[in-house]
Amino acid sequence: MIGALLYLRLTSLKNLVLSRVRRLRQPKYLVGALVGAVYFYFVVFQRAVHAGRLPAAGTRHPAVLPADLLPTLVTLGALVLLVIATLSWILPDGRAGLTFTEAEIAFLFPAPVRRRTLIYYKLVNSQFAILFTAALITLLTGSWSFLGGSALYHLLGWWLILATLNLHFMGASFVITRLMDNGITPWRRRLIILGLIVLVAGVMLAWLGRDLRAPTAPGTDLATFQSTSAYLRALAGRVNAVLASGPLPWLLLPAKLVLGPFFAPNGPAFLSALGPALLVFAAHLLWVVRFEVSFEDASIAKSEKRAARVAAVREGNWRAARGALKARPGPFRLASTGRPELAFLWKNLLSTFPVFRPRTLAIGAVLIIAGYRWVARDPDYRDFLPAFTVVAFITAGYTLFLGPQLARQDLRSDLGNSDILKTYPLHGWQVVLGEMLTPIAILSGVLWLALLTLLLAFHPQSLTWLTAPVRFTLAAGLVPVLPLVCALQLLVPNAAALLFPAWVQTMRNRSERGIEVVGQRIIFLAGQLLVVALALLPAALGAGLLIFATQWLIGPVAAIAFASVAVLVILAAEVGCGLWWLGQRFEAFDLSAELRP
Amino acid sequence: MIEVSGLSKRYGDFTAVRDLSFTVGPGEVLGLVGPNGAGKTTSLRCLAGIIPATAGTCRIAGHDITADPVAAKRALAFFPDEPRLFDYLTVRQHLAFVARIYGVGDHEALAEPLLVELEIADKADQLPGELSRGMKQKLAIACGLLHSPQVMFFDEPLTGLDPLGIRRMKDSILKRAHAGAAIVLSSHLLHLLEEVCSHVLILKKGEKIADGTLADVSARFSKGEANVSLEEIFLRATGDSET
Ligand SMILES: Nc1ncnc2c1ncn2[C@@H]1O[C@H](COP(=O)(O)OP(=O)(O)O)[C@@H](O)[C@H]1O
Numbered sequence: 106m107i108g109a110l111l112y113l114r115l116t117s118l119k120n121l122v123l124s125r126v127r128r129l130r131q132p133k134y135l136v137g138a139l140v141g142a143v144y145f146y147f148v149v150f151q152r153a154v155h156a157g158r159l160p161a162a163g164t165r166h167p168a169v170l171p172a173d174l175l176p177t178l179v180t181l182g183a184l185v186l187l188v189i190a191t192l193s194w195i196l197p198d199g200r201a202g203l204t205f206t207e208a209e210i211a212f213l214f215p216a217p218v219r220r221r222t223l224i225y226y227k228l229v230n231s232q233f234a235i236l237f238t239a240a241l242i243t244l245l246t247g248s249w250s251f252l253g254g255s256a257l258y259h260l261l262g263w264w265l266i267l268a269t270l271n272l273h274f275m276g277a278s279f280v281i282t283r284l285m286d287n288g289i290t291p292w293r294r295r296l297i298i299l300g301l302i303v304l305v306a307g308v309m310l311a312w313l314g315r316d317l318r319a320p321t322a323p324g325t326d327l328a329t330f331q332s333t334s335a336y337l338r339a340l341a342g343r344v345n346a347v348l349a350s351g352p353l354p355w356l357l358l359p360a361k362l363v364l365g366p367f368f369a370p371n372g373p374a375f376l377s378a379l380g381p382a383l384l385v386f387a388a389h390l391l392w393v394v395r396f397e398v399s400f401e402d403a404s405i406a407k408s409e410k411r412a413a414r415v416a417a418v419r420e421g422n423w424r425a426a427r428g429a430l431k432a433r434p435g436p437f438r439l440a441s442t443g444r445p446e447l448a449f450l451w452k453n454l455l456s457t458f459p460v461f462r463p464r465t466l467a468i469g470a471v472l473i474i475a476g477y478r479w480v481a482r483d484p485d486y487r488d489f490l491p492a493f494t495v496v497a498f499i500t501a502g503y504t505l506f507l508g509p510q511l512a513r514q515d516l517r518s519d520l521g522n523s524d525i526l527k528t529y530p531l532h533g534w535q536v537v538l539g540e541m542l543t544p545i546a547i548l549s550g551v552l553w554l555a556l557l558t559l560l561l562a563f564h565p566q567s568l569t570w571l572t573a574p575v576r577f578t579l580a581a582g583l584v585p586v587l588p589l590v591c592a593l594q595l596l597v598p599n600a601a602a603l604l605f606p607a608w609v610q611t612m613r614n615r616s617e618r619g620i621e622v623v624g625q626r627i628i629f630l631a632g633q634l635l636v637v638a639l640a641l642l643p644a645a646l647g648a649g650l651l652i653f654a655t656q657w658l659i660g661p662v663a664a665i666a667f668a669s670v671a672v673l674v675i676l677a678a679e680v681g682c683g684l685w686w687l688g689q690r691f692e693a694f695d696l697s698a699e700l701r702p
Numbered sequence: 703m704i705e706v707s708g709l710s711k712r713y714g715d716f717t718a719v720r721d722l723s724f725t726v727g728p729g730e731v732l733g734l735v736g737p738n739g740a741g742k743t744t745s746l747r748c749l750a751g752i753i754p755a756t757a758g759t760c761r762i763a764g765h766d767i768t769a770d771p772v773a774a775k776r777a778l779a780f781f782p783d784e785p786r787l788f789d790y791l792t793v794r795q796h797l798a799f800v801a802r803i804y805g806v807g808d809h810e811a812l813a814e815p816l817l818v819e820l821e822i823a824d825k826a827d828q829l830p831g832e833l834s835r836g837m838k839q840k841l842a843i844a845c846g847l848l849h850s851p852q853v854m855f856f857d858e859p860l861t862g863l864d865p866l867g868i869r870r871m872k873d874s875i876l877k878r879a880h881a882g883a884a885i886v887l888s889s890h891l892l893h894l895l896e897e898v899c900s901h902v903l904i905l906k907k908g909e910k911i912a913d914g915t916l917a918d919v920s921a922r923f924s925k926g927e928a929n930v931s932l933e934e935i936f937l938r939a940t941g942d943s944e945t
């Protein structure tokens with residue numbers, strides 16, 4: 106039977122890989138994969154390789170961990186593991202449920218398979234994921250060369266740690282289920298465990314008190330040490346003393362054994378550490394396999410919840426994905442006649458956090474003005490004004506450049522409903538505009554608040570031309586320009602959603618992350634920045650020329666106002682063209698064709 | 703009301719619908735039947751202007767769906783096989799949204815009787831996630847009916863409903879037909895349609911193999927035998943190609 110299950114697993118894996126590889130035949134995925142590969146090469150491998158090569162280059166001595174600090178590190182690591190393991194006894198409040206997919210449940214649960222076989226299947230199954238995670242962590246921590254040992258030891262070490270933890274979680278959940286079957290409620294269990302922890306801590310403190318009263322090494326004042334390594338050594342000594350007293354070493358022993366292979370500095374040490382670690386692993390395995398509880402019901406419930414969540418995430422509906430979907434009143438009163446695009450704003454605002462409402466903008470503005478006046482009135486506080494401007498500049502920058510990737514209450518989240526949207530008596534551009542209004546409104550709101558802050562607080566002495574009238578004109582000009590800039594930026598991810606829906610879909614689907622997805626993200630961000638730079642260029646040039654040419658005649662204020670109008674016209678024309686083109690794409694869009702494998 | 707001529711839809715080399723022509727007048731209900739994959743959904747999506755047809759024309763209430771899509775869409779409603787709803791809008795908010803899209807003034811006065819007729823008035827403040835499948839379908843229908851369309855397309859409206867739900871759905875459809883709407887509905891189960899449809903059109907592999915009134919089609923495929931069931935007719939018409 107386990108053979109059949111393994112066959113299922115391996116075939117699924119093979120098909121997943123095959124379908125991914127087949128997908129690369131489409132140029133869009135191939136390009137994504139290439140960019141992703143280059144990115145990974147530079148960010149991950151390069152660093153790992155670099156870190157490994159440093160000693161040979163001899164330019165800088167890698168900090169190698171002094172051998173006598175190793176035990177402390179192991180002990181601290183063991184302490185972390187112990188805490189994690191303890192949490193696995195405290196946190197869960199339901200019955201044990203192994204995560205099976207709905208298909209696995211449909212095929213395996215009614216099949217004549219013993220429960221134990223299912224557990225084996227699940228365990229073997231999870232090793233794929235664990236090994237992958239271990240490999241990733243090993244790569245990312247490649248620069249921890251101070252630990253010594255080779256990448257292979259680290260990989261196997263991580264695998265042992267993660268796999269044993271995984272078993273521990275499973276075993277704990279089984280025991281918890283058994284306790285619940287015996288009528289011990291989660292809260293009673295937590296109380297008991299907390300009581301145990303308090304008991305252990307009390308015993309330890311008693312031990313410590315006795316030990317500390319005994320004469321210890323001099324030099325308790327750490328500041329007097331000459332070098333950092335001496336300092337570290339002394340610190341380690343004290344930590345060791347604390348952790349070595351009382352019952353703690355015994356509690357930490359299994360965790361330490363599991364960590365052994367990871368911290369092994371060389372081959373022989375690794376081999377001798379491997380035995381005890383495997384022993385702990387085997388003990389866990391025995392525990393989990395022997396300790397039979399019925400996990401089927403909880404597994405089914407869990408997989409249903411997960412499937413619902415995955416479906417929600419696929420549709421880009423994060424509110425549903427978090428399971429916090431609650432009926433809410435509309436963000437504003439929607440009259441039944443008027444421009445239909447506003448209906449989309451109304452609808453999509455409902456899909457996001459309720460702070461994004463018109464009144465928030467008003468409250469924010471009042472708070473900023475009040476805060477400014479309070480700070481500006483008192484000469485003692487005036488020095489804080491630059492901090493205001495720095496915060497405002499940073500907020501504006503992030504909102505401008507990353508905001509469009511974060512605020513996605515537009516076509517990106519509504520593509521699943523495109524069939525219905527397309528039966529509405531609207532032109533394509535109207536749907537696209539309507540869908541984009543929500544992120545435009547949210548980002549513009551944040552930008553306007555930042556602008557208000559800057560208008561109030563940003564008047565450096567060095568910029569003499571920035572007089573109050575000039576500032577006001579600039580701000581007034583920017584108020585209508587900012588939403589257009591946001592719209593320009595948002596055109597790019599929305600175009601991407603329409604042109605490459607499968608990309609956007611895969612990016613949402615967490616279980617389908619891959620190297621091409623990373624590449625795609627980078628391409629999108631770069632594309633967005635490029636498009637915006639290109640689109641802003643004519644407007645900026647035009648504005649610059651106008652101001653330069655006219656300010657001698659009509660003064661800077663009028664020149665800026667004049668230029669703002671020009672910028673507004675240029676940007677509006679650009680956004681209009683983009684919307685029209687995207688509307689055409691929307692009208693030609695066929696969801697059924699795009700989501701086929 | 704619905705005039706289709708020479709409608710074809712190709713996906714690459716694959717022809718999903720080939721040279722389909724028919725008309726549906728006011729008060730008529732056309733049943734589009736055929737085995738799975740026959741091209742029913744594809745045809746309906748072309749007719750409703752969701753996807754462009756590769757060839758052929760379709761006029762909805764006198765407006766060409768390609769040349770004047772907005773006017774044509776104003777007159778139609780399309781109900782997909784899976785109700786497509788917005789997860790974070792309540793039943794009432796769905797109606798408010800749709801009313802604004804179609805510019806239905808005073809929609810509350812229209813919505814209330816609709817909700818009552820469809821028996822979801824007591825669920826008016828719930829989200830789709832809290833509704834059963836049948837309820838979701840009713841909500842989708844309420845949204846589609848709010849602007850009183852003259853032309854309606856239902857894709858597999860009876861699939862997944864319980865017997866009572868099927869009964870109610872049929873009644874709703876018949877009521878709109880009596881009120882003068884032109885209706886096309888698709889199904890792969892011919893016998894479910896006999897009480898609703900005035901006409902049937904049998905599709906197989908994207909091609910029309912028979913159409914006409916129910917009586918005509920029965921007569922053609924019963925070959926003179928009496929009392930041939932619609933199911934039998936369906937099987938004879940489509941051959942044993944159910945895959
Ligand atoms: N986007 C698409 N791309 C390619 N083939 C498609 C697409 N959509 C549907 N098809 C194919 O067209 C045929 C008709 O599909 P459909 O209209 O859904 O059939 P029905 O609704 O009658 O079951 C099927 O063979 C289907 O695989």
Ligand SMILES: [Mg+2]
Nearest residue numbers: 742743744783
């Ligand atoms: Mg279909």
